[in-house]
Amino acid sequence: MLGMINHEPAKPVDGSSVRIGALVPLSRPGWAEAGRHLLAGLELAAGEVNEAGGIDGRPLELMVRDTAADPARATAAVEELAGLGVAALVGEFHSVVARAVAGRADALALPFLCSSGVLDALTDQPTDRVARLAPAQSVGWRVYADFLLAAGHRRIAVAADASLYWATGTRILRDHLTSHGGSVTELDLRTFDPADALCDALAASGASALLLLAGYPEPAVSIVRAVRRDPRLAGIQLGAPAGQPELSAWSDLLGADGAAVPFLRYLPERFGPLGARVETALRERLGEAPCFVGFEGYDAVTVLAAALREHGTDRARLAASWPHLEVEGTRGPIRFSRVPGIDVWQWAWAPIQVADRDPAEPGCFRVLHSA
Missing domain, CATH: 3.40.50.2300 (Response regulator)
Incomplete structure (x- = not known):
């Protein structure tokens, strides 16, 4: 029972x-x-x-x-x-x-x-x-990578802070995307300033999407503002698999700029x-x-x-x-x-969604993909 x-x-x-x-x-x-x-x-x-x-x-x-x-x-x-x-x-x-x-x-x-x-x-x-x-991160982030591929993104850039979590996420994305003909360019946030050098590097990379593997609210919020302001990057898809855009302060800080940034969440x-x-x-x-x-x-x-x-x-x-x-x-x-590759008892698996804030109404969410 x-x-x-x-x-x-x-x-x-x-x-x-x-x-x-x-x-x-x-x-x-x-x-x-x-x-x-x-x-x-x-x-x-x-x-x-x-x-x-x-x-x-x-x-x-x-x-x-x-x-x-x-x-x-x-x-x-x-x-x-x-x-x-x-x-x-x-x-x-x-x-x-x-x-x-x-x-x-x-x-x-x-x-x-x-x-x-x-x-x-x-x-x-x-x-x-x-x-x-x-x-597990490998499960959720592969779902996110599948969403990117289905949306036509093959060349991905990641703006990544230094941590085990972000490094592991980058590896999962790279392994999955390259196995499907894609590529991942890593932009190390210890090197690039979000307001200028990062945008220059992103424009030169040829990537069609930039994923924010970065701390919240900073530097993630500053990166979004910089990319949204740069006319060279008007067609760039921003993404945040770790879920920063679901938090209400994201919308408070960014308004319309924070919409249409897909993220992972674990809801049916x-x-x-x-x-x-x-x-x-x-x-x-x-x-x-x-x-x-x-x-x-x-x-x-x-x-x-x-x-x-x-x-x-x-x-x-x-x-x-x-x-x-x-x-x-x-x-x-x-x-x-027991799940192969996981050394703890695991619920396999909670429902997984890729969602974003609706550009027409940033206080509301759209479900873009589910698994």
């Missing part, structure tokens, strides 16, 4: 809490807006768990720590939370930070359900203690009843339309609550429970399995 949050008469919540460590980027240089949506999903699900009686009458308590996109800060938080007796960890948006958390949690024998980090190599070796909801074309209800609740909580990260947060806590109800708070039993769980999530039934 699928484990779900329901609204049957609940046991009273009392006694000591069941503690869960929640890792979220809430300050810069983290993508704090994504962190706010992730936290909203985590808290909404935890509140519903407690309204339904908690974990066998014990309240579920989220112990939230701000990672600020800093792997060292995040691993220190893992150490602290482990000492405070949390049963498991959940969350984290930034992939490089999620990888650091996964490694330290595994070393401490602490179960970790990663909501959003996508690096294929989330750990250095196979582990039973870590599970993940987000699709239509929500079922649970997803629709959670979308409404997240919208009320956030005061704006929730991005996909909010649904990842909600689903993560829902999965952990099911595991805690069925297997208790013992860390070893929780870690052993991943392949036995079947949980109805906002985006479909969630089951974990």
